[in-house]
Amino acid sequence: MNAMDLRRGITMAVDAVVTNLKSRARMISTSEEIAQVGTISANGEREIGELIAKAMEKVGKEGVITIHDGKTLYNELEVVEGMKLDRGYISPYFITNQKNQKCELEDPLILVHEKKISNLTAVVRVLELALKRQRPLLIVAEDVESEALATLILNKLRAGIKVCAIKAPGFGENRKANMQDLAVLTGGDLITEELGMDLEKVNLDMLGTCKKVTISKDDTVILDGAGDKKSIEERCEQIRSAIENSTSDYDKEKLQERLAKLSGGVAVLKIGGASEAEVGEKKDRVTDALNATKAAVEEGIVPGGGVALLYAAKELEKLSTANFDQKIGVQIIQNALKTPVHTIAANAGVEGAVVVGKLLEQDNTDLGYDAAKGEYVDMVKSGIIDPLKVIRTALVDAASVSSLMTTTEAIVVELPKEEKEAPGGMGGMGGMGGMDY
Template sequence: MKRQRPLLIVSEDVESEALATLILNKLRAGIKVCAIKAPGFGENRKANLQDLAALTGGEVITDELGMNLENVDLGMLGTCKRVTVSKDDTVILDGAGDKTAIEERCEQIRSAIELSTSDYDKEKLQERLTKLSGGVAVLKIGGASEAEVCEKKDRVTDALNATKATVEEGILPGGGVALLYAARELEKLATANFDQKIGVQIIQNALKTPVHTIALNAGVEGAVIVGKLMEQDNTDLGYDAAKGEYVDMVKAGIIDPLKVIRTALVDAASVSSLLTTNEAVVVELPKDESEAAGDRLLLS
């Protein structure tokens, strides 16, 4: 406290009495202090604390090593340039830990991932590796109005989620062509009876819909675009609706995360399977043109 620097306490738990004392010191003495719970449980929590110590150049103070809070000095504390604490997350930027020590710990985690046979353990180890080796960027989003800022923020969030999905599973040509060419591959699928054949045709029609819809929204005939692409051997070829021309989608930068396409397809198949087993479905009846025109007239 003599150095007038903020103090971040990371522990397995924060008792109510200790928390009350910290709050009182902050309010009365103006001490900048924050206490948070260490992430994880059990051995994973201890490992996270060791990772944090390596990242910040500090030490884990624990009874297991015979340490006592009364004997702690400043040299045992870690440091960093900035800490942001929210209700659900804590972000630590530019820790002062030794780069060599951090890299050695990352190598230990990578080795543990290779040796692990548990999917759960691998997931937790990968999370630790990401926190240690990954970087953090601060995006400042501005606009002329609150609505514009919210719109830009939503776009950035979508882009970040798409990037994360891309890192996990890779990319596919965008504009719906990946699904379109998947529909062509289904023609090679052998069917045992007429019902299966109809089922395959239904899936094929569904897979063609994204390209068809994009073309219609661009003011061109969707069936023509779909037919043209289905004749091509290059599975990266697609229709750039913005330019109104056929391009190599990957080279043009029009791509989709594989995870997004796969998840959408699996979820759609799941919902479709559920609908086939239902005896009844509650829907909203579509309005005909005359009723729609009448509604517009009343509104005007």
């Protein structure tokens, strides 16, 4: 068998299925539809689905939603004024929470500097201010490198100082404007050479602050900035005026992004529970549900329960291939597309092959098997739906890896460690003669 033709057949089939799924996807807009997606992704917990729907209603579908530990037994929604920057930490050495690979700073001092910071003396002054006040430090600059970066990392690792540095988002004038927005939001100053400001002469009044900053490798969320409300509103009005006067679509788009970041809030989902283990498990489910819901809003939904893939398998029968090996590749995908429905039915104690066969005879591509009720129902009307993006990504990624394996001659793997056998019982205690049971 020609491995390359087999791979071409798999790729051809996946492309056809993705096209079919996109043509059948439906965009969602109502809170009820959003809640349905969140509920299914949270293993059927309606409360989580409704919580996510409320959060999206508060901050908009493009808004920022974060997940934190709650302090009660119940889940709560809180909307906090904040800003999200699409830049993460410069170095992973700044991470404070190894579990989620994030740097979390409570009540930090925030330095916003327009230019690059590279020499040692440039960061010593601001580090001294943070140490004196016993507070974490966040540095936002065009870049932090060389001696300056090394100094921050050493202070984090050896002295235990909570510090983090991120690059300012944007480029050119847009970056400077973003930094000015951040300075206004946090109640600090933009340290710039144009105004004769020097890092070595920075004082506490020039630094901003906020309630909390969470930094991942990709983005930064600043919660509850300490900036003056009147100054923030004046800044928003300046941006609105610039939007009205702008003739460039690109400039308008960037201005609208800035306005959303400055005036929009951050929805905080506070997950409660009776124990740390329960809260951790619920947070994982909420995270999965939130990601699935965002995916559904972005690309739409398809009937759930595996039926979207099952009906797409019928379309592959019409696909023409160049040779037998490509046909085998298509058949591999066809068989794989039937597996989700087959498995769901089998797990519910029903013969999977019978359910698959009956559904393939139907013309209504929304019809599926509700394993919870043991009935054939309209999946969309019953609220059993899947985000297209989740289904599409799973199929494309699985096909990519499996087809790569067909053209791979060797794989480097790590051998599993041989575990030693558990020690036996105490010598001489093998049995106790003379005792009847």
